Amino acid sequence: MQIVLDYYNYWACILxxxxxFYGIMAxxxxxxxxxxxxxxxxxxxxxxxxxxxxxxxxxxxRVAEGAAEAVYSNPLPHALMLTAIVVGVSTMAVALAIIxxxxxxxxxxxxLDIETMEHERGE
Amino acid sequence: xxxxxxxxxxxxxxxxxxxxxxxxxxxxRGLGWWMAMGTTAAGLAMSVQLLxxxxxxxxxxxxxxxxxxxxxxxxxxxxxxxNATVLLIVSLLSAxxxxxxxxxxxxxxxxxxxxxxxxxxxxxxxxxxxxxITGDAFNLYVLLEISSLSTYTLVALGKDRNRRALxxxxxxxVLGSIGACFYLVGVAYLYMATGSLNIADIAERLQPxxxxxxxxxxxxxxxxxxGFAFMAVGLSLKLALFPLHGWLPNAYTYAPSSVSAxxxxxxxxxxxxxxxxxxxxxxxxxxxxxxLHTDVALMVCSGAAILVGSxxxxxxxxxxxxxxxxxxxxxxxxxxxxxxxNRDGITASVIHLFNHALTKGGMFLALGIVMYRVGGTRxxxxxxxxxxxxxxxxxxxxxxxxxxxxxxxxxxISKWYLVSxxxxxxxxxxxxxxxxxxxxxxxxxxxxxxxxxxxxxxDEVTVREAPASMLVPTLILVGASIYFGxxxxxxxxxxxxxxxxxxxxxx
Numbered sequence: 110m111q112i113v114l115d116y117y118n119y120w121a122c123i124l125x126x127x128x129x130f131y132g133i134m135a136x137x138x139x140x141x142x143x144x145x146x147x148x149x150x151x152x153x154x155x156x157x158x159x160x161x162x163x164x165x166x167x168x169x170x171r172v173a174e175g176a177a178e179a180v181y182s183n184p185l186p187h188a189l190m191l192t193a194i195v196v197g198v199s200t201m202a203v204a205l206a207i208i209x210x211x212x213x214x215x216x217x218x219x220x221l222d223i224e225t226m227e228h229e230r231g232e
Numbered sequence: 233x234x235x236x237x238x239x240x241x242x243x244x245x246x247x248x249x250x251x252x253x254x255x256x257x258x259x260x261r262g263l264g265w266w267m268a269m270g271t272t273a274a275g276l277a278m279s280v281q282l283l284x285x286x287x288x289x290x291x292x293x294x295x296x297x298x299x300x301x302x303x304x305x306x307x308x309x310x311x312x313x314x315n316a317t318v319l320l321i322v323s324l325l326s327a328x329x330x331x332x333x334x335x336x337x338x339x340x341x342x343x344x345x346x347x348x349x350x351x352x353x354x355x356x357x358x359x360x361x362x363x364x365i366t367g368d369a370f371n372l373y374v375l376l377e378i379s380s381l382s383t384y385t386l387v388a389l390g391k392d393r394n395r396r397a398l399x400x401x402x403x404x405x406v407l408g409s410i411g412a413c414f415y416l417v418g419v420a421y422l423y424m425a426t427g428s429l430n431i432a433d434i435a436e437r438l439q440p441x442x443x444x445x446x447x448x449x450x451x452x453x454x455x456x457x458x459g460f461a462f463m464a465v466g467l468s469l470k471l472a473l474f475p476l477h478g479w480l481p482n483a484y485t486y487a488p489s490s491v492s493a494x495x496x497x498x499x500x501x502x503x504x505x506x507x508x509x510x511x512x513x514x515x516x517x518x519x520x521x522x523x524l525h526t527d528v529a530l531m532v533c534s535g536a537a538i539l540v541g542s543x544x545x546x547x548x549x550x551x552x553x554x555x556x557x558x559x560x561x562x563x564x565x566x567x568x569x570x571x572x573x574n575r576d577g578i579t580a581s582v583i584h585l586f587n588h589a590l591t592k593g594g595m596f597l598a599l600g601i602v603m604y605r606v607g608g609t610r611x612x613x614x615x616x617x618x619x620x621x622x623x624x625x626x627x628x629x630x631x632x633x634x635x636x637x638x639x640x641x642x643x644x645i646s647k648w649y650l651v652s653x654x655x656x657x658x659x660x661x662x663x664x665x666x667x668x669x670x671x672x673x674x675x676x677x678x679x680x681x682x683x684x685x686x687x688x689x690x691d692e693v694t695v696r697e698a699p700a701s702m703l704v705p706t707l708i709l710v711g712a713s714i715y716f717g718x719x720x721x722x723x724x725x726x727x728x729x730x731x732x733x734x735x736x737x738x739x
Contacts, residue, residue, distance in 0.1 A: 130410075133406060133410065139402055142402075142406060143406070146406060146409055146410075149410070149413060150409075150413060153413055153416055153417055153420070156417065156420060157420050160420060160423065160424050185429075186420075186423075189370055189429075192370075192374055193373075193416065196373075196374065196377045196381075196412075199377070199381055200377070200381060200405070200409050203381055203384055203385055203405065204384075204402065204405050204406075206385075207384070207385075207388050207398055207401050207402050207405065208402065210388065210391060210398050211395075211398045211399060211402065214391065214395040214398055215395065220399075223399055227396065227399075
């Protein structure tokens with residue numbers, strides 16, 4: 110029990126990631142699949158951010174001269190995750206653009222329906 | 233000149249990035265191809281120069297600091313014999329395939345989208361070169377996504393010929409993103425343990441952590457193991473190592489011909505390189521293979537890849553898909569080489585990176601010509617083409633011999649080193665797997681060759697030999713793959729340098 114409570118932030122991230130992962134595997138609707146992928150990526154974002162957090166830490170701003178030294182959270186994971194957010198948004202955009210094309214070509218965005226259609230054509 | 237030479241490691245990545253942006257804006261009509269061609273040719277010149285430079289260094293490494301920020305605070309690019317070789321592979325293949333692409337792409341992609349096609353083409357090459365040259369674990373992730381995102385779109389552009397390109401692209405996108413995300417999680421774990429993102433710096437900071445594991449107070453043991461596990465799975469997805477190869481066959485089959493050739497000859501090779509880099513430089517072979525025995529898992533996966541990939545290749549009726557399954561088997565050979573972790577094994581792995589890129593690239597280009605002239609790549613489309621497209625089909629057959637590993641082709645050299653590496657480690661069963669793989673390759677290549685030369689064509693259509701702009705690049709690649717089979721001194725020399733470099737840094 111202690112290990113759950115001590116690391117509750119990581120458990121939360123794992124939970125988010127696994128919800129996303131489940132969606133990717135279980136959903137046949139392509140848009141839902143892509144949304145699940147985004148949830149999975151969000152789990153990773155939160156995971157990174159929480160690794161940089163220190164108890165009682167403030168933002169990494171410059172401390173005024175003469176003031177007591179401040180404890181601050183590690184800013185690097187935040188910076189990294191800004192990049193990862195951009196990557197995630199781009200992935201989303203590309204995925205949705207392709208799904209729009211799929212809808213135009215097949216008239217459906219359900220993976221199973223598409224498989225059945227292709228199967229009937231003898232692929 | 234000195235300024236350019238000093239900044240080569242940055243320029244080799246930045247040039248295609250900037251040119252890609254320009255191409256998307258002004259590269260309409262024919263101009264896009266010219267810009268891509270110029271950029272990839274310049275990239276080839278730069279990577280040759282880098283290889284020469286790095287081999288002339290005493291310690292065989294070149295360090296480059298982005299914006300002169302010292303590592304580990306800034307991003308450092310580091311060149312050594314291994315990634316200089318992979319850079320050469322990527323830029324050589326991308327230049328030759330770009331030379332080929334002009335007519336092939338114009339026939340498969342709508343004219344209004346050509347500027348975007350070549351922009352994505354250059355972004356993909358940017359990412360691949362960047363993954364290879366970067367010395368920063370997070371930077372590697374970003375570049376991995378740059379190349380992957382452009383690849384998904386390039387695959388999807390095959391939609392006008394076959395709409396399955398779209399579903400293949402989405403499938404590849406989902407799996408590829410999961411792979412990249414797993415790698416990213418792995419980086420997070422290693423960052424938690426070491427507080428660094430620079431690959432060389434992480435490797436150094438891991439040493440005291442490893443040293444503490446034998447004692448009463450092991451630090452970060454689970455963190456590092458979990459991190460490596462995530463990275464290994466993520467990169468295996470990217471390099472399509474069996475059983476994580478599911479995205480590959482359809483993506484290769486339905487992409488435009490030139491894109492298939494580019495992907496088959498560079499993308500998975502770069503994935504393999506990244507995996508080698510993580511195992512040998514980042515976490516160290518003593519940890520990955522000595523402590524965790526990842527090598528056993530890799531040997532099982534690559535052995536299965538060789539057998540299953542070749543077996544499935546035999547059963548395909550679409551020749552493009554056949555080559556895709558054959559690629560899965562060939563990736564098995566590459567992974568088997570570095571899993572053996574001795575000098576011959578790594579040499580075999582690096583030689584095969586090079587040889588397979590040439591051979592498979594050449595074969596996909598030959599198939600692209602069939603697509604261009606006949607309009608399909610099913611076995612029935614190739615029937616009796618031996619007489620109508622003698623040069624193209626000759627090139628295809630010569631490439632096929634290379635896949636089997638017939639003596640005097642480059643495939644023989646790689647397999648020779650691989651088998652001797654297996655024997656040196658006393659893994660006779662793996663040597664057997666390699667030989668069985670070659671026999672299976674003989675079967676699937678023979679099926680195609682038989683159709684090409686002995687199949688009767690019912691529709692007596694007139695098929696002319698391909699235009700020179702497509703034929704010459706095909707012949708360059710196939711010719712090179714035969715040349716390096718006859719005179720292998722260049723490939724064995726640079727692969728040997730790479731193997732020596734990797735084994736020297738063993739912790």
